Amino acid sequence: MFLPLDKKLDWHNPPYITLVLIALNVLVFSIFQTNDTVKFKDTYNYYMNSMLYEYELPIYIKYLKNNSQTNKANTINSVFLNKKNQHKLQLVIFDMLADGGFKKALEQNTLMTPSDTNYKHWRQLRDQFDHKLNHITGYQYALIASEPEFLDFFTYQFLHADWAHLIGNMIFLFIFGFVLESALTRPIYIASYLVAGVGSGLFYIVLDPNNASASIGASGSISGLVGMYTVVFGFRKIKFFYYLLVYFNYVKAPAIILLPLWLLYNLSLQLWGPSNVNNLAHIGGLLSGSLIAFLIKRFTNLVDIDYVNENDDSDKYLSDYNKALDLVSKLEFEKASLIFQTLYATNPDDVNVQFQLYNISKHNPSSAMFHVQAQNLLSITKSDQESLKFLYNIYLEYKQIANPPQLSNDILFQIASKFIESAYSDEAEKIILLLLEQQPNYEKIPSGLAFLVKYYKSQSNEPKMLQYFEILKNNYPDSYDAKQTVI
Secondary structure, rough: OOOOOOOOOOOOOOOOHHHHHHHHHHHHHHOOEOOOOOOOHHHHHHHOOOHHHHHHHHHHHHHHEEEEHHHHHHHHHHHOOOOOOOHHHHEEEEHOOOOOHHHHHHHHOOOOOOOOOOHHHHHHHHHHHHHHHHHHHHHHHEEEOOOOOOOOHHHHHHOOOOOHHHHHHHHHOOOHHHHHHOOOOOOHHHHHHHHHHHHHHHHHHOOOOOOOEEOOOOOHHHHHHHHHHHHHOOOOOOEEEEEEOOOEEEEEEEEEHHHHHHHHHHHHHHOOOOOOOHHHHHHHHHHHHHHHHHHHHHHOOOOHHHOHHHHHHHHHHHHHHHHHEEEEEEOOOOHHHHEEEHHHOOOOOHHHHHHHHHHHHHHOOOOOOHHHHHHHHHHOOOOOOHHHHHHHHHHHHHHHHHHOOOOHHHHHHHHHHHHHOOOOHHHHHHHHHHHHHEEEEEOOOHHHHHHHHHHHHHHHHHHHHHHHHHHHHHHHHOOOHHHOOOO
């Protein structure tokens, strides 16, 4: 079994449709199917206790012989005559009840006719059995291959046999659903989910049209999501979790490889696995989902390529970043700088890339590039303690190396405004005084002086507070800050 674990859930953009689908499945099971297990057991017990099989098994044996299934008829006859093996008898009865051709012949009175001696009693028992069966939600709205109805192609997708069946399906629905909901538009996603479920049912009916068993569960639709996933992500390498018996591990492989693996897995279960699992529906879902995704990719632009390529881009980024660091360690600064500049072009907010470009450029402090990279770093907008410490160290280093520093008034003021209420308030004061001395007409100086007044007031430093208050009032009496600042 292979499961993709390549994408992280983004709760800023929740998978609403997937969550609604899960909620609907849970609600249907917990409200409308509450007593299904008890009802199924009661119905089966009625069939056995009423001895209906005593009427129907002999007829079934005759039916099989008339349809050239002599070996099967003889096997069932042997079990019927030797009723001591109850397990084998139950299997034979289940097999008979799942035979759509036999069921239809019974309903048409071609095997047991009104002229037969036991017809009336059998008919009463059979009608009661059918009545019980048709009042079970998990049967009434299930998909039955031998007698399909249009609505059943949709309702069967929301029915489950028990809590284990439901929970298992919902886990898989979430794993594949939230990824595809992000990769496609929501209307396309929900439509594809339902259509894949219909395709799953059609595939099952075509290959097993005589089956009268009730087919229920979201697994056909979910298999459709698996098929869609493999085609949407195609040959992009995806991180998979896999397990084989007791061994499990992670592997990175093209997404498309999941399709043949899941097909082989379900085919092997169909041939050698439990008979109560509809693996044909799973295979039909896989093929339907694959076809749907192929048509969407081929004829529309509805796949979010940026989302699909997200991790590929991340892997390339890390590879290029590490390659550039390796070049730096070999003192090949020009080659490293070219790679970092390419990364910066696609990741302009990446402080790590900016820092590496700054480190390379400071080997030539007289270059214009050194000042540009310093300005980029000193323009970061984060205000957490770690970022402020980083900003402070870069600022001091740049002042020391640059001859002279080439920082705009706006960048200097931005640095001062970040430092003023931190551990670096002394440096903020120096910057504002520098601006006051060198650029007295700079429009933000009154705001800087107001910052200093407010800061020293909060520190109960009255001399400093009064000093900057007087400068503000005397030098910029008509400014907004001078009129608004009080002590």
